[in-house]
Structure formats: structure tokens, C-alpha cells
Amino acid sequence: MKVLHKGDIFEHVFVNEPEVNLHIMQEAGSKVKIHVINIPKDLKGSNDPKDFRNSITIEQLGEGCETEIYALAFLHGEEKVTTETHVTHAVGGGTSNQLIKFVLDDNSRGHFVGELKINPNAQQTEAHQTNRNLLLSDSAEMRTQPQLEIYADDVKATHGASTGQLDESALFYMQQRGISKQKARQLLVGAFMKDVLNTISDETLREQLLNAVDGVVE
Amino acid sequence: MNKLLEIKNLHASIGGKEILKGVNLVINEGEVHAIMGPNGAGKSTLSAVLTGNPAYEVTEGEVYLRGENLLAMEPEVRARAGVFLSFQYPVEIPGVSMTNFMRTAINEKRAYEGKEPLSARDFLALMREKKRMLELPDKLNNRSVNEGFSGGEKKKNEIFQMAMLEPCVAILDETDSGLDIDALRIVAEGVNKLKTPQNASIVITHYQRLLDYIVPDFVHVLADGKIVKTGDKTLALELEEKGYEGIA
Numbered sequence: 319m320k321v322l323h324k325g326d327i328f329e330h331v332f333v334n335e336p337e338v339n340l341h342i343m344q345e346a347g348s349k350v351k352i353h354v355i356n357i358p359k360d361l362k363g364s365n366d367p368k369d370f371r372n373s374i375t376i377e378q379l380g381e382g383c384e385t386e387i388y389a390l391a392f393l394h395g396e397e398k399v400t401t402e403t404h405v406t407h408a409v410g411g412g413t414s415n416q417l418i419k420f421v422l423d424d425n426s427r428g429h430f431v432g433e434l435k436i437n438p439n440a441q442q443t444e445a446h447q448t449n450r451n452l453l454l455s456d457s458a459e460m461r462t463q464p465q466l467e468i469y470a471d472d473v474k475a476t477h478g479a480s481t482g483q484l485d486e487s488a489l490f491y492m493q494q495r496g497i498s499k500q501k502a503r504q505l506l507v508g509a510f511m512k513d514v515l516n517t518i519s520d521e522t523l524r525e526q527l528l529n530a531v532d533g534v535v536e
Numbered sequence: 537m538n539k540l541l542e543i544k545n546l547h548a549s550i551g552g553k554e555i556l557k558g559v560n561l562v563i564n565e566g567e568v569h570a571i572m573g574p575n576g577a578g579k580s581t582l583s584a585v586l587t588g589n590p591a592y593e594v595t596e597g598e599v600y601l602r603g604e605n606l607l608a609m610e611p612e613v614r615a616r617a618g619v620f621l622s623f624q625y626p627v628e629i630p631g632v633s634m635t636n637f638m639r640t641a642i643n644e645k646r647a648y649e650g651k652e653p654l655s656a657r658d659f660l661a662l663m664r665e666k667k668r669m670l671e672l673p674d675k676l677n678n679r680s681v682n683e684g685f686s687g688g689e690k691k692k693n694e695i696f697q698m699a700m701l702e703p704c705v706a707i708l709d710e711t712d713s714g715l716d717i718d719a720l721r722i723v724a725e726g727v728n729k730l731k732t733p734q735n736a737s738i739v740i741t742h743y744q745r746l747l748d749y750i751v752p753d754f755v756h757v758l759a760d761g762k763i764v765k766t767g768d769k770t771l772a773l774e775l776e777e778k779g780y781e782g783i784a
Contacts, residue, residue: 486590491627491681494587495641495697496615496648505640509631509680 322348324380331518334358336367346380353518355527356391356399359534372401378412385414390514392534393426402431407440419514420451421507422458429461438469445473451481452510504535537564540736541705546597548585555581557761563705566733570747570772571740573758574780579740580624583709587621588614616648620703622694624710629681637681638663638700645701666699670726688719695726706737712746724749744776
């Protein structure tokens, strides 16, 4: 468990860690920005983990806290990622923003549990949770479980979840311009993932991951 | 005169329903062909089939591009060989910038022709030149392909891509739809500037209006999956007056 005191900022990018287990209590005016990136195919070792578990718990205990959670998983073969977020707004005036994306190829499995709680006295909270998933094969599977508990009435809260496949009309449009189907897929999958990676503050790491993504799309 | 495209007895269907029922057409270098016809006649199906849209099935007939079997080529190979479609409904591709998209397309085509990729500098200079021709804004480069473009911008962007790729057969599918008169003029002027004695275009339209700007050598009337009448540009005027009923 980690406590962020008044005005503290915690920012971290987790890349391909088999397990991320984070519990942060935020005091007034503190900021959290977390990225959890799972692109196991980019790992070079032979004993790479196939099963990843991410659990992030955030409690906003003071007023005016900011929380940003970004998660991106790009899975192949039998790989599996479970990402759970538990965000609680205990007091008002805070913001939380979550963008969770999975790209699933082959027989891979994705599981997202998004628990968002806004307590009765957490008025004027702004909370957004978005989960978008892209299935690249018929045998890949995604499970999404958003759990929203909103007990305050003067809040702005949005939530969206969708799972789909690559846009066939966009693929054909690119092929009609002479771009191979494979390259067109790369561009579309890359575009899907890039909005998560583009939020990483560390420029070197961001570029490194953007390049890694380009190398992994087949 | 060299034959560019030859369509022989082309039949095509979608979802088991036959739309094209024996289209025959020969297009030579330097020619502009207009294809007109009522809704549902098969005009857009023809453009989809020529470009290899996987939603359609060719059930009979042949198409040759400079003597080569076009129907045997993958859609991207047809494009690299010089078949271009200005889409009736250009597709939005969020997250893929115009620069990245266009540069990939140009360099795939160059690779097919056995040429080196364009340098970043030459590529950007080419973009600039062609954007100016279509009166497109400088900021186009960083925008996602067609995303948030107005109807007129989307159509200008189609002709911009045509200018970049320099196809030998350009199919303009209802390029005039949704354009105001200024955008129509810019688009038509763009198409006319791209005309050479070696290339050809097929202009698919409902209305005579576009043909005031892009003057066709031939006008064909497509009805119920077949070309039922062919004439010169005066046929388009006649159609405007009498309607399709009066002609076919």
C-alpha cells in the first residue's frame, strides 16, 4: 500500500511485468498516472510468462485528486491478461480517467474488471472509464466486467465498453491505394494502440513502445 | 490507340443477387467515359468489382488491364498497376495520418515498379504540390485519413490521392455527390489537370452537372446490369431532358 500525501505525484509505466499489484491511497490534490503495458511478444527470453495479472486499486481520500489509468495488452498464442481496476472516489472534486485496450490474436484471452465507486459525499466527481477491444482472430476471447456504483448525484460519470474486429471497409480502402493487406492491418492495429501509448510522458519510452508495437503486428 | 481496359461479358453478384448481367466495355488511352444510369443499375457494383472489393463475386466474364487478367490480381496489385477508385463514401481511418497513409501507398507502388522509396523530403514536396492543386489545407498531413473531414474535403482528398498516385485508369464514383459548386469546380479542375494522352477515366454519375466540367468522349447508360445505350456527350444532355425511361 502506498500513500500519496498532499500534492504528491506518482507516475509509472509498467512494461511486461508478470504481476502488477498496486494499491494507492490519495490525499488531497495528489496525482496518479499509471500505464500498464503487456506486449509479451516483444520480450526476447524463452521463459516468458504467458499469464499476466494486473490489479490496481486507487482510493481518492482527499479532495481534488487526479487519477489516470491506461492499460494496453497485445496478445498472441495462448497468452492471457487479466486487468482489474478498483477506483473509489471517497470525497468530491476529484477526477479519474481510465482507458483500457486489449488487442487479441490467435487463442489469447483478455479479461477486464473495472470497478468504479463514487461514494455519497463525493459530489462533483468526474469519472470516465473506457474499455475498447480488438479481436484479430475468431478464437480469441475477451471478457469485460464493468462495475459502476455511483451513490452521489452531482457527478459527471461516463463508461463505455466495446469489442470489435478490424474495419473491413478501412482495410479495402487502403488496399485500393496499393497498400498490402498485411501492411493495412499493421496500420490499423497500430492506430488502435497508439492513443494509449501517446499518453506516456517519457518520450524515450514512448518511442520505444511505439516502435515495439510496429514490430509486433503481423 | 492503345487499349487500357477491356471488360467482356462481366457478370457479378452480391449475397447471391446478380447485379451485373453482362457488361462489355473497351477503354482506350486518353479517353473519358461517363457511366450514367438509374439507382440500382449496377454503377457502383461495376467500380467495386473492377477494384476487387471482396463483398462482390464475379460469376462470369473477363477484365483485362493492358492485356493482363485484372480479376486474378489482389486489390492492392490492381491499385499498384494503376486502377484507382475515387470512393463514393471515403472511409474514415482514425489514428492513421494522411502522411503515413500516403507515404506507405506511394512507396508500395514504387516498390512494385522496381523503384526506390521516395525520400522524406521529396515526398513532402510532392504532398505540398498536390495539396495546392486541390486547394487543401497544409494541416492535412497530420490529420487522420478522412476523419472529421467535411463532404467536400473528403472528395477533394480522393482526387488529391489520385494526383499523388497517378493511376492509368481512374474510376470516379459519384464524385460530384454532396459537393457545392466551388468544391465541384476544384475537383473537376483537378481531374482535368491529371488527364494525359496515356490515361483514362470512368466517371460514374447521376447528373449531367459534373459532365459540364469533365467532358466525356463517350456516355454509356447502364440499366439493370447492362450497358443499354452508348453515345457521345450529347447523350447526357438528352438523358437530363427525357430521363432514363425515355432513352432505354
